[in-house]
Amino acid sequence: MRLKLFKGIKDKLDRLFGRGVVDESLFEDLEEVLLSADVGITVATEILDDLRMRVRKEKLEHPEEIRSALAQAITKKLANEECPLVVSDSAPTVYLFLGVNGAGKTTTIAKLAHKLKSEGKRVLVAAADTFRAAAIEQLDIWAQRVGVEIVKGVPGGDPGAVVFDAITAAKARGVDFVLADTAGRQHTRANLMQELEKIGRVSQKALGRPPDEVLLVIDGNTGQNAIRQAEEFGKVAGVTGVVVTKLDGTARGGAILGVKERLGIPVKLIGVGEKVEDLRTFDAKEYADALLE
Ligand SMILES: Nc1nc2c(ncn2[C@@H]2O[C@H](COP(=O)(O)OP(=O)(O)OP(=O)(O)O)[C@@H](O)[C@H]2O)c(=O)[nH]1
Ligand SMILES: [Mg+2]
Structure with missing residues (x-):
């Protein structure tokens, strides 16, 4: 297609x-x-x-x-x-998702969970966006629809604790992948950015290594501000890859052409729609062709 x-x-x-x-x-x-x-x-x-x-x-x-x-x-x-997602030799492989509000984190997790599950992997999602009750519910609905396990926190609870519990449960149950959702936050809000640092530390504690990928989700409509977001999130959270979403509906997706060069962070996945199937691994040629045709 x-x-x-x-x-x-x-x-x-x-x-x-x-x-x-x-x-x-x-x-x-x-x-x-x-x-x-x-x-x-x-x-x-x-x-x-x-x-x-x-x-x-x-x-x-x-x-x-x-x-x-x-x-x-x-x-x-x-x-x-082009740079595939890192998969750890010692399960569970843990991916942490971050980004500004509404970038597409939760939807991307649902899509990736669906993809991994269809490849026969056992997947657990961690609802560490405890900021809003509706956010936990949204991931819960996706988890049911996709058919993967979920570890939830309580609204207002400590997101680090959810990630810790999720990794611990995943280890006990022999889960292959943990996908951790976090609350959207503006990269300009220092206290919220510090919270991300803490989530990273906690997952290190539970896992014995940092998360295998820290994925910054960026809305393809963001334009050149994407670079700035990547810089700020990168400073606190050690971002290892970028996911660019909503490339199906934007005329401005060209900003990702500069992310790797400026920051050394590769684009790993792209979102091309709202359905669970609408996730692609980043392919340079496909992207260039789509840009021009
Ligand atoms: N067209 C299109 N819509 C998308 C894509 N990815 C996400 N969306 C839509 O973007 C909106 C926000 O997506 P969420 O996944 O809830 O975003 P989020 O980053 O989790 O948002 P917060 O948790 O509120 O910060 C939803 O309406 C999604 O359906 C995509 O690739 N294409
Ligand atoms: Mg969300």
Whole structure:
């Protein structure tokens, strides 16, 4: 199935390439299109420099050749970003999910639980978003629907304690994966950010090692602020990977092109819809093609 990302960009590109002329103004317009998709200026410039060089060297003149060369330039830029989720040799493998409010953490956990379960793994989700009763209930409903185990805290309770209990239960029951949900928080709120640090410490205590992945969930509509979020969450929580959600409904998903380069944190998963099946591992070529077609 073809990915459909970045609403609207295809039309802009069709118009540009439709002019049938390859000149400097084409590159200027392409730069504008990339920037409108929230590809950062540095990354956009590098991609277009690469494209210019190929156009010159290979004397490309047909719009379709240029479109495919552009897709290749973007794929090249992203090539070393493909990076699968770490799976521990000693079960349970623990993934902690963080991010700002509404980014898609809980939904992503449901999707990943579904995927792992369909691969025959035993999965336990930890409802460590104790901030709102409704959040615990939301994960509970997903757990039932997907058919995985859940460890819940009480509303207002200590999220670290939930993660501790979940890991302990997972060890006792022979669970393969623990997926821990946390409350959404703004990266500018110091006390809430400290709480994340504590959750990390607690899971270290229960597991004997840090969580295998600390996954920052970012809404694909976030634009260049995504970099800033990644920086701030990275400082307190040792983020190991990024999940970009809602790429099905945005024209601005280009910001992820800069995350790895700026912060050394790879994009691991992407969310492309609201259903449990709508999760993909990040594939550079698929992403580049979706950006342009
Ligand atoms: N279209 C689309 N919607 C998504 C995607 N991922 C999540 N959503 C929607 O985004 C909204 C918020 O998702 P949640 O998973 O509740 O987000 P959260 O980060 O857990 O939110 P808080 O716990 O409140 O911080 C829901 O309506 C989801 O259905 C996606 O990949 N595509
Ligand atoms: Mg949530």
